[in-house]
Amino acid sequence: xxxxxxxxxxxxxxxxxxxxxxxxxxxxxxxxxxxxxxxxxxxxxxxxxxxxxxxxxxxxxxxxxxxxxxxxxxxxxxxxxxxxxxxxxxxxxxxxxxxxxxxxxxxxxxxxxxxxxxxxxxxxxxxxxxxxxxxxxxxxxxxxxxxxxxxxxxxxxxxxxxxxxxxxxxxxxxxxxxxxxxxxxxxxxxxxxxxxxxxxxxxxxxxxxxxxxxxxxxxxxxxxxxxxxxxxxxxxxxxxxxxxxxxxxxxxxxxxxxxxxxxxxxxxxxxxxxxxxxxxxxxxxxxxxxxxxxxxxxxxxxxxxxxxxxxxxxxxxxxxxxxxxxxxxxxxxxxxxxxxxxxxxxxxxxxxxxxxxxxx
Numbered sequence: 001x002x003x004x005x006x007x008x009x010x011x012x013x014x015x016x017x018x019x020x021x022x023x024x025x026x027x028x029x030x031x032x033x034x035x036x037x038x039x040x041x042x043x044x045x046x047x048x049x050x051x052x053x054x055x056x057x058x059x060x061x062x063x064x065x066x067x068x069x070x071x072x073x074x075x076x077x078x079x080x081x082x083x084x085x086x087x088x089x090x091x092x093x094x095x096x097x098x099x100x101x102x103x104x105x106x107x108x109x110x111x112x113x114x115x116x117x118x119x120x121x122x123x124x125x126x127x128x129x130x131x132x133x134x135x136x137x138x139x140x141x142x143x144x145x146x147x148x149x150x151x152x153x154x155x156x157x158x159x160x161x162x163x164x165x166x167x168x169x170x171x172x173x174x175x176x177x178x179x180x181x182x183x184x185x186x187x188x189x190x191x192x193x194x195x196x197x198x199x200x201x202x203x204x205x206x207x208x209x210x211x212x213x214x215x216x217x218x219x220x221x222x223x224x225x226x227x228x229x230x231x232x233x234x235x236x237x238x239x240x241x242x243x244x245x246x247x248x249x250x251x252x253x254x255x256x257x258x259x260x261x262x263x264x265x266x267x268x269x270x271x272x273x274x275x276x277x278x279x280x281x282x283x284x285x286x287x288x289x290x291x292x293x294x295x296x297x298x299x300x301x302x303x304x305x306x307x308x309x310x311x312x313x314x315x316x317x318x319x320x321x322x323x324x325x326x327x328x329x330x331x332x333x334x335x336x337x338x339x340x341x342x343x344x345x346x347x348x349x350x351x352x353x354x355x356x357x358x359x360x
Contacts, residue, residue: 017092027093029353030071034064037127041120048118057103062111063124064094070323070346077105112335121338125228125345132224132352139221142301143249144258144309146218147238148316150230150336151327152197152210159199159210162190186234196333200233212333214325214340215241216315217249220258220308224351225315225344230337239268243275250277256301258282258309266291280305318350319343 021028038060045059065080068090074080084090084102091098115121132138157177184199191197197210215238217227227245231237246257254276261284269291272279280302283290296302320326323343328336 017088017096017098020088021092025089026353027071027089029356030349031064031093033128033131033349033352034067036131037124038063040127041123044118044120044123048114057107057111059111059115059120061094061096062108062115063120065090066108066342067346067349068093070343071350073322073324075324076329077108081105112338116334116338121341121345125341125348128345128348128352129224129226132222132348135352135356137222137352137355138224138226139219140249140255141253142220142256142258142305142308143226143246144218144220144305144312145215145242145245145263146260146309146312146316147213147215147241148320149200149202149209149211149233150214150325150340152191152194152212152336153328153331154191154193154197154210156210158191158193159184159189160192161188163188194331196232196331196336198233212328212336213237213241214316214319215245216312216344217242217245218312218315220305220311222351222355223311223314224348228341228344230333230340232333239263239265243268243271246272246277247275250275254278256280256305258305260309264291280309282306282309315344315347318347323347 048059049056065084068074068083069077069080072083074083081102081104084094084096088098091100096102129138156179157175159179186198189199191210194210197212199208200211200213201208211233213231213233215229215231216225218224219226227248229241229245231241242257242259242263246255249255256278257272258280259282261282263279263281264284269279269281279292279296281292283292283297319340323346325340325343328339330336330339
């Protein structure tokens with residue numbers, strides 16, 4: 001028979017959020033890994049908070065909520081709090097009961113500087129990587145390096161001459177700026193909205209945008225990010241960041257690194273060999289000679305590195321489509337770097353879960 005369309009608000013619930021989440025839900029193994037990481041970070045949290053005063057929102061809950069924001073591409077903290085209010089899955093992951101009140105979105109703003117000062121994103125990333133190492137998922141011999149542009153949260157209208165006289169805008173909300181015919185560069189101009197952003201273009205023929213450069217060092221066995229950083233956009237930033245990151249992994253034995261044609265320069269290849277890194281860089285022979293010759297390219301390992309290095313684009317693709325990093329929502333290099341490293345940690349957690357599921 002047809003049931004009645006009658007709704008009566010219940011006063012009690014006999015099921016907890018834990019009981020409502022399916023046992024095979026993809027977030028369950030991620031929650032277990034995150035709980036282990038946060039337990040290890042507890043001493044670091046204790047140093048960031050005062051021993052007296054009113055209790056604050058636990059940093060563990062803040063980081064779980066920020067992780068959900070990355071995993072579910074929630075575009076703002078206000079929308080995240082709205083989801084946390086009625087989404088039982090989100091409440092379970094963060095650690096809230098059915099009737100626990102949610103906090104104001106400004107809590108993230110007030111605690112962001114504290115998390116920046118404690119370098120929590122890097123510590124979170126390192127411990128997520130340690131879990132992958134314990135499972136035997138990392139290679140310590142073969143790597144890939146690459147970089148990408150991250151569009152800054154700043155308009156081209158804010159890119160003005162550094163020595164220009166400051167005048168009140170005709171429209172404070174959307175001022176009229178005529179920069180046509182003006183030659184602009186990072187030497188003479190700067191953004192008034194985000195001074196750390198730099199004018200850059202992806203390639204010839206593309207439009208220039210205010211951006212940062214994100215860099216990733218990937219191990220070739222399972223495509224996990226082992227290191228990352230954010231620099232100001234420049235023509236030499238990718239190679240300089242690559243040398244710095246590789247210097248951390250090539251400490252005791254020789255390693256190989258794959259890279260695209262943008263890294264095929266003689267100074268970069270020579271610098272790699274000085275730090276005991278075998279360059280497996282794609283050859284750039286467009287109207288020039290490559291820095292590599294048959295002594296390197298004839299080996300089978302060179303071909304494997306060229307095949308494996310393409311997987312680094314999966315990391316950048318995930319960060320930009322899922323991880324909200326196509327265009328950053330924060331200003332200053334420190335905040336963008338924090339978000340980038342935390343996004344890499346989230347990617348690694350998802351990748352570890354997928355690998356664990358694939359191998360049973």
